[in-house]
Amino acid sequence: MKIIKDAMAGTLESSDVLVKVSPSDGPLEVVVKSEVERQFGEQIRRVVADTLARLTINEGVVIVEDKGALDCTIRARLQAAVLRGGAVEGLDWSILQ
Amino acid sequence: MCAELIFYSVVPSEEPGERAEIETFLLRNGLSYDEGIEIFVVGREGRKLVACGGLEQNIVKCVATDPLYRxxxxxxxxxxxxxxxxxExxxxxxxxxxxxxxIAFFAGCGFYPIVEVPGLVTLLENSPIGIRRYCDGLSKSRQPGAxxxxxxxxxxxxxxxxxxxxEKAAESCDWLHVFVVAEDASLFPYCDRFQLMKSGIEGIARVTLHPGSQYMISRATFSCYFFKEKNVAGDxxxxxxxxxxxxxxxxxxGITHRFVGxxxxxxxxxxxxxDMKYWLQADLSAAKPVTVVEIPRIESHDRAxxxxxxxxxxxxxxxxRIAELVPQTTYDLLSSKYRMKAVGSHTSATA
Amino acid sequence: MTSTKLRRSMLFLPGSNPAMLSTAFVYRPDSIMFDLEDAVSLREKDTARLLVFHALQLPVYRDIETVVRINPLSTSFGPLDLEAAVRGGADVIRLPKTDTAEDVEQLEAAVVRIEQQCGREVGSTKLMAAIESASGVVNAVAIAQASKRLIGIALAGFDYVIDMQTSRGDGTELFYARCAVLHAARVAKIDAFDVVFSDLNDEEGFLKEVELIRRLGFNGKSLINPRQIELLHNAYAPTQKEVDYARRVVAAATKAEEDGLGVVSLNGKMVDAPVVAHAQRVLRIAAASGVRK
Structure with a gap:
């Protein structure tokens, strides 16, 4: 899947995460900012990387502003942002699991 | 129990009552109303206005919350x-x-500092890597030279x-980078201005023409947001x-000199x-100074x-008369596209 | 067959709120309903759908019944909501604005297709229908019997009173609808759920309404605030006297079975099978939330 326009999903509320995606020609750049960076930074990055890999996102810019969201919320917000900003024809639910 | 908080948007030009209330609310919070704002989000608890934030295109302005709810x-x-x-x-x-x-609060909202005018004001953008990525892109056009x-x-x-x-600037440098202001606030749209510039500088050696960006002479960087605030005005x-x-x-x-007419x-x-001479040259930043060079304008019939x-x-x-002032490419565009349309001269901040 | 699952409290959660989606299990309602319909604004339909899809798969929801209220299938959101809910593993799909039995049949057909596509056991997704209009109330009997997957039908008051050209009041306005929905549910041997009570500050009014619907025979009620759960469970809890009697009935029934007798008797009087079933139900509720305080 490819990001073709700027898009956002999520909020800045506690337990949520705000995800912004935008297109770019270069390789994928992911920036994660988290309020719980010290305890969970590694894990958040793993979840983000895994979710993007399943969506086959290899280029673009992805910014994740985490407010202490659960993994499942991070996945949901990332997928929502990518689906909003991506060129999608027919949703393959299996990649969202 | 307190009333529910509700949020909704307000177009100040269409809702004078709301606008007046926002204005009062901002004043109470030490902010002056910004006329450029096209739309606000307001938060109310019951009837009481407790929060607002405005937008002038892509610039967030006049964010305030009731001190009792801060x-x-x-x-x-x-x-x-x-x-x-x-x-949206x-x-x-x-x-x-x-x-x-x-700054710390806004970092929590996903806004990151670009520059600070020490002690006075900081410009932020909603990306931790926005300007860095822009500059990474620019640096691909770096040229050797002192x-x-x-x-x-x-x-x-x-x-x-x-x-x-x-021509004059390029002659005096190892390389010259030229940027076209991207903000579409001028009589001639950006695409026309860029195109005319591109054809207009043909034949001049050692010049790179760059598209403009949000990061130079834009609504964002050249804001008059604090203009109305008494002391800090012009600076x-x-x-x-x-x-x-x-x-x-x-x-x-690797820019060492900036040229202006x-x-x-x-x-x-x-x-x-x-101001350029001060902010680019004075010893006030960790970044190296950039020398400002003013080039006198050429004249036509004793007028610059x-x-x-x-x-x-x-x-x-x-x-x-226009033919005497502009190159052929500009003349052609003006006479084909703007001859009938022109109704008056628009002003703009830069020449 | 009437299910043995208790469904007194069905807690509504806006599908767009991650904080609530991930913590609601702590309130221990009998069922949790993730709402993709009225609680979610048009522009957040897509994001809420994904939040709910993932929240359904959280381990904390394994031992609590999950219900997803989808948007009507006639909207562009409904079919996608259904995909997310069935694939996410929702126990029950709640269909809003059910006017006819065909609405339920159409839903079931869509569920079957999704179950087959995603490898979920066909038939494992249960359904419930919310009745929100005069036609829904009039068709309640047919609706309640429209699918074997139905675990219950619910009356939703907000749209219904508008359709009836009245407004919420002391309950008079819902009198016929409550009776009709309840009877339809009992004919179909499924559960019946009452409307949401939306004034969170009026505890007295809430308890009064709960008492009314409990006495009418509703299995439970939709709730929008976790604070209402305990109040509701307590109101539904049997009294000590009821528990004592139920114990004796069940003991007598057990003994009759052990003795190989076809007739249960207590204190010299014959006890019918429905009385035994009721006594078992009383004990189940008491086991879940004690005796009434």
Missing amino acids: GEHLSLTIVDKVIHLAY RGHSHLFLYTRPNN RIGAAVLNANPFTRGHRYLI CFTAVDLLVFRQWIAPAL TEPFCRTTGKYNE ISASEVRRLLGTNDFD
């Missing part, structure tokens, strides 16, 4: 609502000015004066734009040139050639 949560929520409103309106790259002591020049032109429209400035107006140039753009391209007519541009003069002549359909 605290991370309501402030975060109102910023969140404004960000969502901006995206097609603005994803957002800017915001605030006092430097608010003397690297830059010029930022609105070229509204491109004149023989612009060509002369670029902040140009300082942010010039500091972005000095701290980010110049290092990315002397400005005999326009006061805003004249002041910008003066200026774009504003061309726009004036366009208003009177004086194409014979």
Whole structure:
């Protein structure tokens, strides 16, 4: 899947995460900012990387502003942002699991 | 139990009652109303206004919360609502000015500092990597040499004066980087201005023409947000734009000199040139100074050639005179596309 | 067959709120309903759908019944909501604005297709229908019997009173609808759920309404605030006297079975099978939330 326009999903509320995606020609750049960076930074990055890999996102810019969201919320917000900003024809639910 | 908090958007020009209430609310919070704001998000608890935040295109302005409710949560929520409103309106790259002591709060909202005018104001953008990525892109155009020049032109429209400035600047440098102001606030749209510039500088050696960006002479960097605030007036107006140039753009391209034309007519541009000498050259930043070089304008019939003069002549359909001031490519475009349309001369901040 | 699952409290959660989605299990309602319909604004339909899809798969929801209220299938959101809910593993799909039995049949057909596509056991997704209009109330009997997957039908008051050209009041306005929905549910041997009570500050009014619907025979009620759960469970809890009697009935029934007798008797009187079933139900509720305080 490819990001073709700027898009956002999520909020800045506690337990949520705000995800912004935008297109770019270069390789994928992911920036994660988290309020719980010290305890969970590694894990958040793993979840983000895994979710993007399943969506086959290899280029673009992805910014994740985490407010202490659960993994499942991070996945949901990332997928929502990518689906909003991506060129999608027919949703393959299996990649969202 | 307290009443429910509700949030909704207000177009101030259509809702005078709401507007007046926002104005009072802002004043109570030590902020003045900004006329440029197109839309607000307001938060109310019952009837009581407790939070607001505005948007002028992609610039977040006038964010305030009732001191009795202040605290991370309501402030975060109102910023969140404004960000969502901006995206809905097609603005994803957002800017915001605030006092430097608010930086930590806005970092929690996903806004990161670009430059700070020490102690006065900080320009933030809603990306931790926005300007860094922009500068990474620019640095691909880096050229070797000890003397690297830059010029930022609105070229509204491109004149023989612009060509002369670029020729002179290029002659005195190892390489010259030229930027076209991207903000579409001028009589001639950006695409036309860029195209005329591109054809107008053909044949000049050692020049790279760059598209403009949000990071130079844009609504974001050249904001008049704090203009109305008494003491800091004039300084902040140009300082942010010039500091972005000095701290980010110049290092990315290795720029050592910035070229401007002397400005005999326009006061805003004249002041910008003066401020440039201070903010680019003075010992006030960790970033290396950039030397400002003013190039006297060439004249035609004893008058300095200026774009504003061309726009004036366009208003009177004086194409014979225009032909003396602009290169053929500009003349062709003016006579084909703007001959009938022109109804008056628009002013703009830069020549 | 009437299910043995208790469904007194069905807690509504806006599908767009991650904080609530991930913490609601702590309130221990009998069922949790993730709402993709009225609680979610048009522009967050897509994001809420994904949040709910993932929240359904959280381990904390394994031992609590999950219900997803989808948007009507006639909207562009409904079919996608259904995909997310069935694939996410929702126990029950709640269909809003059910006017006819065909609405339920159409839903079931869509569920079957999704179950087959995603490898979920066909038939494992249960359904419930919310009745929100005069036609829904009039068709309640047919609706309640429209699918074997139905675990219950619910009356939703907000749209219904508008359709009836009245407004919420002391309950008079819902009198016929409550009776009709309840009877339809009992004919179909499925559960019946009452409307949401939306004034969170009026505890007295809430308890009064709960008492009314409990006495009418509703299995439970939709709730929008976790604070209402305990109040509701307590109101539904049997009294000590009822528990004592139920114990004796069940003991007598057990003994009759052990003795190989076809007739249960207590204190010399014959006890019918429905009485035994009721006594078992009383004990189940008491086991879940004690005796009434």
